Amino acid sequence: MTVRVVIQSRLDSSRLPGKAMLSVAGRPLVRLVAERAAHEGADVVVATSEEAYDDVIERDLRRHGLRVVRGPLDDVLGRFVLATQDLADDDWVVRLTADNPVANGALVNELVADVQAAGRAYGRIDIAQVPEGLGAEAFTAGALRLANARAHDVYDREHVTPWLRRHHEELLVAPGEARLDRRRFRCTVDALSDYDLVARLFQDEPDPIGVSWQALLARVGELVPATAVPSTPLGGSAAAPAGRLVPTMDGVARWDRGQLREALRSAVAQGVTHVAVEVQDAACLHRSAVPALAGRLTAVLLVPATIDLRNQVERALGALGHHLPAEVVVVPDLARAVRPASSAPTAGRPVTEVWDQAVWDQVHGLLASGAVRRAGARAADLEGLARATALPGLSVLQAPAAAFAAGLGRSPAWGDAVDARAEVVSEDVGSLLSAPGTGTVAARVGSPADLRRALGQLSEPDGV
Known part of the structure; x- marks a missing residue:
């Protein structure tokens, strides 16, 4: 041999x-x-x-x-x-x-x-x-x-x-x-x-x-300084307020690379452990992330609920070059997944259920292979959130604050099924104040300046 x-x-x-x-x-x-x-x-x-x-x-x-x-x-x-x-x-x-x-x-x-x-x-x-x-x-x-x-x-x-x-x-x-x-x-x-x-x-x-x-x-x-490294899991709590923030970087391909690099350094220094990008923007994050941040920062890939989800994620992981560990959040609400026009429905089963299952088979395959650390789903409303809550193997549930509040209003016990997995999707970092469970918030930021402002809000005495 x-x-x-x-x-x-x-x-x-x-x-x-x-x-x-x-x-x-x-x-x-x-x-x-x-x-x-x-x-x-x-x-x-x-x-x-x-x-x-x-x-x-x-x-x-x-x-x-x-x-x-x-x-x-x-x-x-x-x-x-x-x-x-x-x-x-x-x-x-x-x-x-x-x-x-x-x-x-x-x-x-x-x-x-x-x-x-x-x-x-x-x-x-x-x-x-x-x-x-x-x-x-x-x-x-x-x-x-x-x-x-x-x-x-x-x-x-x-x-x-x-x-x-x-x-x-x-x-x-x-x-x-x-x-x-x-x-x-x-x-x-x-x-x-x-x-x-x-x-x-x-x-x-x-x-x-x-x-x-x-x-x-x-x-x-011996050569690497024994510096402290934050390790808050997605959906978990953190002692540092910034550890409760998951910046969702919108249109990151248009951001200035140097400014993004410095914003990421600052975010990690203040306790941020996760940043979210759309799956197609993973390469931009890789080019801007400093290799020394590897392991201190996790990339959350926002992936559409489509039949080629796994291929999209694997391409993104390749673009990240294994420098940043990755997690996946499937968006939008799975209830809105649709069947391609050229495909025929499976007899006796609604089309959306067929494709939901196909999507989650791929997600579970990524988890089983170790390609991604955790997986989650984003819902637009209470109905979608309830459906996502029932899916096995999810570590993260993202939804607007109103959806979480409505669920708790219907059944306080329902909160036990969500609790530490909850992340509020918001345009406003102040939503941390009203977030359920751990109070983690996935806040949209449209530029390095937005990210700096979000971090500034968290560090203000009257903030979180």
């Missing part, structure tokens, strides 16, 4: 262009990643693009005896197939990225052994439990080829494994030594501040190729 590590790399990274050739431990980052992966004898190939600017990657790697394949810039799945075309279907492929230098051959071997022992065709390091930068995926060459034949979506091909995750029961692996607080620790290179940390991590290391990933991770813990 062959195990081949394929490392994807290119120079045109959006957040830190050229990072693959930045020097770490006296060598380009991409070469350090490849040499560490090969240290225990693994078969390693770096898959880069055919673009002229990636010639420098190939020249350096080949000069040092490392194998390289080149393929389409955006069809990374196609590059993986080229890099593994000589393997048998039951051989194994491990996917690494060239910005994660802490992972090594030992981690690769542990992941493959665990996935094989579980009898799965696909498994990955659970990035929800370990610091960012230890991510790795393992799958059979046969599964990769099947994905290549059937995955036609641009997103699936650029991100390599979404099709595999949708069509295989995955195994999530979390090495015990890696279970540090992922809200504080990261060992990837995504921004200049990350590069500074990783460069210091390997500084003066006598054996940068052979040093264990566990030793490096322990060193990360």
Whole structure:
């Protein structure tokens, strides 16, 4: 049985262009990643693009005896197939990225052994439990080829494994030594501040190729200040008033990126733990969020109740780049979901119920896979809220204050079914004063200035 590590790399990274050739431990980052992966004898190939600017990657790697394949810039799945075309279907492929230098051959071997022992065709390091930068995926060459034949979506091909995750029961692996607080620790290179940390991590290391990933991770813990990190769950209470605010950023694609970045820094500093955006705006949030906020800030994706909900969410998660953990709130009220004109209703069942079930099957699939942490629903009125309350597995119930008040007016006991899951949807942060349960409010903000004003309201003595 062959195990081949394929490392994807290119120079045109959006957040830190050229990072693959930045020097770490006296060598380009991409070469350090490849040499560490090969240290225990693994078969390693770096898959880069055919673009002229990636010639420098190939020249350096080949000069040092490392194998390289080149393929389409955006069809990374196609590059993986080229890099593994000589393997048998039951051989194994491990996917690494060239910005994660802490992972090594030992981690690769542990992941493959665990996935094989579980009898799965696909498994990955659970990035929800370990610091960012230890991510790795393992799958059979046969599964990769099947994905290549059937995955036609641009997103699936650029991100390599979404099709595999949708069509295989995955195994999530979390090495015990890696279970540090992922809200504080990261060992990837995504921004200049990350590069500074990783460069210091390997500084003066006598054996940068052979040093264990566990030793490096322990060193990360020494380098990162032990700052307090708020961790209020969506729908939960918080000691800091701002922890009760979930800014719903409207039209964030039009916001000035620099102003948004500073507004997010300020929000987190004041205790905000969640920000909400429409699912199609996830990429804008990713480009503006500072990597150091990863784990301190959760992205709440507002997703329409449609039959392709899961695809929309997975695209958004890819756009977020795993820098921000995600939760999902389905909008609008599920009672308003409609059947596409070209579809036929299922005999004996109202159309809306058919599609409601299809929507929530997808939501539960996202929860079961660990792709999102929590899920919720937004209702427009009491009728929709009552319906959402009855749905299983929801951690968040969003509705106007009037809907919550009407429900409590009908039956005080009904409040027990809502309580900590309640979030008031409002244009006015002052609605915190009248919010039921925990008093959490999802307040619409239309600009960085609106967000600053909302935070200012919360900090005023006469506020919450």
